[in-house]
Amino acid sequence: MVxxxxxxxxxxxxxxxxxxxxxxxLNSVTFNVPKSKIFGFLGPNGAGKTTTIRSLMDFIxxxxxxxxxxxxxxxxxxxxxxxxxxxxxxxxQLYPNWTADDHIKFFENLKGVSPIRDQLIKRFxxxxxxxxxxxxxxNKQKLAIILCFVGNPELIxxxxxxxxxxxxxxxxxxxxxxxxxGQNKTVFLSSHNLSEVERICDSVVxxxxxxxxxxxxxxxxxxLKVHVITASSSHKINTSGLKHLPNLEIVxxxxxxxxxxxxxxxxxxxxxxxxNNLTDLSVNHLSLEDIFLEQYxxxx
Amino acid sequence: MIPIIxxxxxxxxxxxxxxxxxxxxxxxxxxxLFPSLQASSAQLEKVLQAYPKGMFDAFGIQDLTFxxxxxxxxxxxxxxxxxxLAIVFTMSRAGNSLAGEIERRTMGIYLSLPISxxxxxxxxxxxxxxxxxxxxxxxILIIIPLTWLFGQTSSIQHVLEVxxxxxxxxxxxxxxxxxxSALLSDRSRVYMIAGGLLLVMYVANVVAALKPSxxxxxxxxxxxxxxxxxxxxxxxxxxxxxVIFFVASVVFVAIGALIFNKRDIAN
Numbered sequence: 001m002v003x004x005x006x007x008x009x010x011x012x013x014x015x016x017x018x019x020x021x022x023x024x025x026l027n028s029v030t031f032n033v034p035k036s037k038i039f040g041f042l043g044p045n046g047a048g049k050t051t052t053i054r055s056l057m058d059f060i061x062x063x064x065x066x067x068x069x070x071x072x073x074x075x076x077x078x079x080x081x082x083x084x085x086x087x088x089x090x091x092x093q094l095y096p097n098w099t100a101d102d103h104i105k106f107f108e109n110l111k112g113v114s115p116i117r118d119q120l121i122k123r124f125x126x127x128x129x130x131x132x133x134x135x136x137x138x139n140k141q142k143l144a145i146i147l148c149f150v151g152n153p154e155l156i157x158x159x160x161x162x163x164x165x166x167x168x169x170x171x172x173x174x175x176x177x178x179x180x181x182g183q184n185k186t187v188f189l190s191s192h193n194l195s196e197v198e199r200i201c202d203s204v205v206x207x208x209x210x211x212x213x214x215x216x217x218x219x220x221x222x223x224l225k226v227h228v229i230t231a232s233s234s235h236k237i238n239t240s241g242l243k244h245l246p247n248l249e250i251v252x253x254x255x256x257x258x259x260x261x262x263x264x265x266x267x268x269x270x271x272x273x274x275x276n277n278l279t280d281l282s283v284n285h286l287s288l289e290d291i292f293l294e295q296y297x298x299x300x
Numbered sequence: 301m302i303p304i305i306x307x308x309x310x311x312x313x314x315x316x317x318x319x320x321x322x323x324x325x326x327x328x329x330x331x332x333l334f335p336s337l338q339a340s341s342a343q344l345e346k347v348l349q350a351y352p353k354g355m356f357d358a359f360g361i362q363d364l365t366f367x368x369x370x371x372x373x374x375x376x377x378x379x380x381x382x383x384x385l386a387i388v389f390t391m392s393r394a395g396n397s398l399a400g401e402i403e404r405r406t407m408g409i410y411l412s413l414p415i416s417x418x419x420x421x422x423x424x425x426x427x428x429x430x431x432x433x434x435x436x437x438x439x440i441l442i443i444i445p446l447t448w449l450f451g452q453t454s455s456i457q458h459v460l461e462v463x464x465x466x467x468x469x470x471x472x473x474x475x476x477x478x479x480x481s482a483l484l485s486d487r488s489r490v491y492m493i494a495g496g497l498l499l500v501m502y503v504a505n506v507v508a509a510l511k512p513s514x515x516x517x518x519x520x521x522x523x524x525x526x527x528x529x530x531x532x533x534x535x536x537x538x539x540x541x542x543v544i545f546f547v548a549s550v551v552f553v554a555i556g557a558l559i560f561n562k563r564d565i566a567n
Contacts, residue, residue, distance in 0.1 A: 054566065057411065057412060058411070059408065059411050059564070059565045059566065060564035060565065060566055061562070061564060078416070079414050079415055079416040079419075080414065081414075082412060082413055082414040082415075083414040085412075087412040089408050089412070091405060093404055093405040093406050093408075094406070094409070095311070095406060095409075097311070098311075103409075106303060106307060106409075107413065109303040110303060110413045110414060110415060111413060111414060
């Protein structure tokens, strides 16, 4: 186990660049992950989240830059550091012919036994005696989460951890991560799901096209959120009250239907809409890709 | 390292058993056939002498007699069948061990654990080396008890020497393919390149045997140094074969370790 000299940050990434041939995947990425927090790493697909995480885990070697984890160099102290890191990949596979128990024992042989092993198995309701090839994708993800906590990690690095999990299990994972951070430990979590990040993260960094776009507070993240509202009424919807509202864009108003994009707080818009005799209403989130496209199109 | 070695061998035990079973089956077939072939060896030798000399040169057959089981096995088993089986076995083990794990995205399991890349590499190499040793035990060393069971006599010393030479030969091939497996991220490319190179070396050895003016090509082929004919028929052992196989093993294993330690593993 790495003996940390108590640095203020669990992860310090400085000017990290990575090229794959002529393609620049990461361009001078710099950010710090404070200790005892859940840190969100947010970006659309292909932004460079996984490349950054693989660099943190020393799977790939940076073209330039520096990574320190728990005060140690992520490359030279890689093997030793992994005693203190639990890792969940977005796409790695498990051994199909091993059972969940085989996987856990293999990890325990190399990392030590988890004090919460049995508790986690019970909590996620995982059958550990079935071969992985017979498990559903959700159950495989449960096993991958349990493997993250084998040993006694100080830091959990997760790449899109809720992929394949149903909402109930997502909630279970969120509370597990909050408990983990409550023990003065750190979580680094990548996601392209704004709601997920808003719900559990303490701070967030946004990455797009291999570069850090901005570091955001959680209030900033809430403001980033864009809702797409579609409403229908038995008569033509009155838009006069809506037109004066800030952060609102009327996308279309045809016959008795209206489509709106709302950034941030929804309440005032909803109050105006319900003045009409609504027959149908749907509220959806704009995808992170679309938000980025809108937010940063002027900066490109 | 022990958990990785254990898992590597246990996880691929079925393919190990299958290859050992095939090798053992072939051996049993040849040993069981030998008494009847020996009884009619005079007629067979007359028939075989009618074949062009070049054919025997191409396969490195020097002493075309079935007077002893050792000579018979040297001609029938070790000139072609056993090397093919051994090469396919070694390619499959080495290709799966690194490139296969990267291709199937299971290498991430090892890389996320507190073990250095060099330890991962050498644990897997040692596991495959042990598998090769088991393969040789079940396909060569077992000749001694099998011939005894079938009432034949084989030279224990010659069999042991063939087993040692085979171990060095297979180690050199294992190391070279392991090196390719450390470099590439999918098994098919490992098999294609390794298979291509071995085929070129085999053809080079055949051409060198057929054309005296091209005899220098012998030295470009690993097969020239794996001469079980001389060993089993004449009891002649070429010490340089062991040296060449050993040096090749060390060089390829070291290059492979450097590559694996430095490369990006994106899967």
